[in-house]
Amino acid sequence: MTQIILDRKFFIDVIKDMADLVEKERDYLTKLDSDIGDGDHGVNLSIGFREVIDQLDTINGQAKDINSLLKKVGMILLGKVGGSSGPLYGSFFMKAGQHIAGKDEITFDELVGMINNGVESIVQRGKAQVGDKTMVDAFVPGLKVLNERTNLEPVERFKAFIEAMKEGAESTIPLVAKKGRAMRLGERAIGHKDPGAESAWMLMNVILNNLLKIASPS
Ligand code: ADP
Ligand code: MG
Numbered sequence: 562m563t564q565i566i567l568d569r570k571f572f573i574d575v576i577k578d579m580a581d582l583v584e585k586e587r588d589y590l591t592k593l594d595s596d597i598g599d600g601d602h603g604v605n606l607s608i609g610f611r612e613v614i615d616q617l618d619t620i621n622g623q624a625k626d627i628n629s630l631l632k633k634v635g636m637i638l639l640g641k642v643g644g645s646s647g648p649l650y651g652s653f654f655m656k657a658g659q660h661i662a663g664k665d666e667i668t669f670d671e672l673v674g675m676i677n678n679g680v681e682s683i684v685q686r687g688k689a690q691v692g693d694k695t696m697v698d699a700f701v702p703g704l705k706v707l708n709e710r711t712n713l714e715p716v717e718r719f720k721a722f723i724e725a726m727k728e729g730a731e732s733t734i735p736l737v738a739k740k741g742r743a744m745r746l747g748e749r750a751i752g753h754k755d756p757g758a759e760s761a762w763m764l765m766n767v768i769l770n771n772l773l774k775i776a777s778p779s
Contacts, residue, residue, distance in 0.1 A: 564668070565669040565776070566666050567666065567667050567669070567672060567775075571775065572627055572631065573617070574774075575768055575771050576614075577614065578767045578771065580610035582764065582767055583606045583610045584607060584610075587603035587606070589603065590606065591603035591756075593753070593754055596753040597738065597749075597756070598742040602757065602760065603756075605643055605646055605647060606642065608642060609637065609638040610638075612637050613637050613638065616637060626665050627667065628661050628662045629658075631654045631657050632654070634654045635651045635654030635657075638650050639652070646760070648686060649757075652682040652686050654679070656679055656681070657675040657678050657679040659678055673707055680700045683696065684697060684700075684701070689739070692736065693739040694738035694739065694740070694741075694750060694758075695740050695741055695755060698729045698730070698755065698758050699726040699727075699733075699762050700726065700729070701729070702725050703723070703725040705725070706721050706722055706724075707725075719768070719769050722765070723762060723765060723769050726761060726762035727762045729758060730758035730762050733754055734752060734753065734754050735752070737750055737751060738750045738755070
């Protein structure tokens, strides 16, 4: 297996690219949310990530390791983003690095552990199950693939994770929502993709793009 070492710069690049993605997809995500929610998902994420970018140099200077950097990112998202997605994504970042305290370089397996921690905290906080038409429908089946495909090279394994998350997001289309605002729509939510499931795979895909850059630097 190829060994991948991820340093603090990797995570800074990921955060910046996530913020760029959110700006690019803001209107699309908001459109998805206007179909079944209150039409603010893209705007919510944009408010949060803009604040993260404004504070990034400062929090990076203060952070003693990758874990404390991500914790601070999570706290900003939690504090700044209205709606349900802010606390959920906030808790993802706050909990992701809890097992790598003190480290400024981590392995691919430790990255997998981070995603496990992050998803676990989203499930704990939101209490949604697969099939409830939320971001959990993308995260949980994705994570299963990420955890099981240990025979694949790291980048291929991460690609399989993203593919499974994308499929999970697609799988929300025929569902009635059992959590979040879309719940109120009942059967009228059928035929629409869940905005949080869509943003979830898109945000994780940013990590894949950065892994690809490391694996084959241009
Ligand atoms: P709000 O619904 O408060 O307006 P957003 O529009 O930013 O917040 O985010 C909506 C997304 O949040 C939904 O598409 C769904 O994926 C996700 N979500 C809502 N409630 C939950 C929950 N309890 N658990 C997991 N995800 C949730
Ligand atoms: Mg909304």
